[in-house]
Amino acid sequence: MTRSARTIRLPALAFALPLALIACGEPAVDDQQDATNLEADLGNGNAGDPALNAALAGQIMVDPTLTQSSNDDAIRPPPEPMGGAMPPEEAGRRADTVDPRTLKRAPAAAGDCSACRQADAALTLGALAERQTFPNAAACARTIGYSALWANRLPADLPLYPDAQLSEAAGSDQAGCRLRVVHFSSRATPQRLLDFYYTRTADTGYSADHRSDGRRHVLGGLRGGDAYSVYVTPRMDGVSDVDLVSNAGR
Template sequence: MMRSRFRGLALVVLPVALSACGPRDGDRNLDSLDNELVDAGNASRDPALTSALQDQIMVDPQLAQQANNDAVRPPAQPYSGAVPPDGVAIPPSGAVAATGASTSETLRKAPAPQGSCPQCRAARESLTLGALAAQQKDKRTSGCAGSMRYSARWAQRLPADLPLYPDARVTEAAGSEASGCALRAVSFASSASLQTVLDWYYTRVTRAGYSAEHQADGGEHVLGGTRDRDNGAFALFLTSRKDGGTDVDLVANNGN
């Protein structure tokens, strides 16, 4: 009797135990989901993903050396951000080609500076192009200074007979057309020497009918003049730079 009961109980328990050892439907579903995820992430099915994961990373050695990520102290020098050299703007055929002038052009020598230079002091005291224009002797120029607006586009609207020097690198420009004004002011740098820039502008203004007076105070030079036929006026402020080039401020009335 006891043996038959044990045998019956075994017949009931054994299927249950076997079912516990075998995979459940939920486990099968999880396995299938895992396989699907693995297959979905298989890079062999996506060429773009394969390329992104297996291609070499492009590294700039110079920038990597500047990273300085593990340094306790700041770098010994600023990260490289060098300004292009002055000669980068010169066209292949030479600076003269930019003005349309003949390569055989002979520049007129500007006269030696005469007398004191009150305009040199005005330039030193002026922090902006507008302030510099306001201190000009020409009344039309000084009267328009208050309405000047700053934008690089004014550098392209200088009088035709007072253009930018061929390799000029413009740093600031301003102008005004309010109430009949035609005022332009530009600050720029050139790789040419002060005397070369001075002679270049002296040649152009005298050929265009302007008077031209040269003044100087130490290393500061001013070339200025007027033209009777249209009441045009200009003032050119030049200072030598340590690299042999020239810093220039040009103020001109009757701009384009």
């Protein structure tokens, strides 16, 4: 090949190469059409889907240590704040609207607190439910499922505390079960939380039993076959952690 031939072909090659690269970067017509169809599908029909709306509006609960495993064995949130970059504790917390003048004083703690030790050993909401003493507690706990929506199906006389920041919720309606288990935090003192749940349950016919090991408090009661337990544990930052278990969910 002569020198003059090289000088002709090299500029041609340099000119063709950018055109080839530009062509590779352009999406295919089919891909563009698929993207348009997807946007249309999302904009039409799904906007009124109640399941989708509930999922988008609900609180997202993620355990960073269990993102690769089933949530059926999700670890209960720790009693102290986790490290790392996280949203402020107060984000999403509602106002405390409870008037303390409307509350009855919960009974003083008495006797041994075996329930406190059981709660310390229960690493999941399902395990905590399984340790309850009401009939079929273990059987119902084995059918438990996890979703924030279970918090909306607590009994009317055992609601979330008004300023509750929900961390986790579970429940079961299988085989006649009406099990509800939630974990939340509150800026209310342990005494106010105990007074609140004592007032709500005493007014609707529940008995009351209060136990404490000096740190954790457990308030529980019965009304026929219905039963509940409220576990309240203060944290060093002034927040109270609460686990609520009921077999009389809506």
